[in-house]
Amino acid sequence: MKLNLSVAFLMISIYFFTEVYSLVEFTNVQCESLDKDFALVEYCYLKSVNRSYKYVSIKVNLLKRPINKVKVNFALYQRLNGYKPFLYNITFDACRFLKSPKSNPVALYFYNFYKEYSNMNHTCPYDHDIVLDKLPYHSINNKVTKTLPFPEGSYMFEVNWMAYGIPRAVTKFYLSLS
Ligand SMILES: *[C@@H]1O[C@H](CO)[C@@H](O)[C@H](O)[C@H]1NC(C)=O
Ligand SMILES: *[C@@H]1O[C@H](CO)[C@@H](O)[C@H](O)[C@H]1NC(C)=O
Numbered sequence: 519m520k521l522n523l524s525v526a527f528l529m530i531s532i533y534f535f536t537e538v539y540s541l542v543e544f545t546n547v548q549c550e551s552l553d554k555d556f557a558l559v560e561y562c563y564l565k566s567v568n569r570s571y572k573y574v575s576i577k578v579n580l581l582k583r584p585i586n587k588v589k590v591n592f593a594l595y596q597r598l599n600g601y602k603p604f605l606y607n608i609t610f611d612a613c614r615f616l617k618s619p620k621s622n623p624v625a626l627y628f629y630n631f632y633k634e635y636s637n638m639n640h641t642c643p644y645d646h647d648i649v650l651d652k653l654p655y656h657s658i659n660n661k662v663t664k665t666l667p668f669p670e671g672s673y674m675f676e677v678n679w680m681a682y683g684i685p686r687a688v689t690k691f692y693l694s695l696s
């Protein structure tokens with residue numbers, strides 16, 4: 519029973535993420551340090567080079583390194599009156615995941631998506647600043663396919679970063695579906 523449920527969840531997730539990513543327009547990105555003794559945001563921006571090429575770059579300075587325990591929480595919000603949680607709220611152990619990426623196909627989907635662009639692409643510990651360098655958005659928009667799996671509108675994809683069980687930083691990706 520448990521296995522069936524998680525397989526179903528996984529399939530829905532992959533479908534959902536694939537479809538969302540194929541239809542999104544990214545509108546903004548924000549990063550915030552929740553613990554300035556632990557992590558500082560050096561930069562965090564979305565740049566539109568031209569109509570077909572946008573990218574995101576982020577650099578976060580880690581002040582207490584090396585870091586051996588990292589958990590990541592993904593949550594999706596839909597904008598109604600303010601942003602309300604919508605459908606997805608997933609937490610996983612990033613260090614464990616990076617040791618055997620195939621163990622978590624949903625996380626693997628994201629990992630494959632960003633790993634060439636980020637130095638957070640090896641196993642723990644992390645003994646350096648975290649950089650996401652020019653993660654392109656055009657490749658996502660190019661995958662446009664069929665009908666919308668869920669309502670048009672504005673969404674926010676929030677990634678919470680926890681180290682040693684404490685939230686340290688949050689990254690918010692704003693997107694619209696049209
Ligand atoms: C957009 O900019 C990229 C990078 O400079 C370039 O390779 C591409 O040809 C440009 N596309 C258009 C439509 O101008
Ligand atoms: C996601 O789940 C966690 C743990 O259950 C909870 O603390 C958090 O508030 C949830 N986030 C959203 C956006 O619902």
Ligand SMILES: *[C@@H]1O[C@H](CO)[C@@H](O)[C@H](O)[C@H]1NC(C)=O
Pocket residue numbers: 633634635636637638639
């Ligand atoms: C990991 O990130 C570095 C720096 O961004 C990059 O040069 C390297 O190719 C990446 N490794 C993988 C496996 O994608």
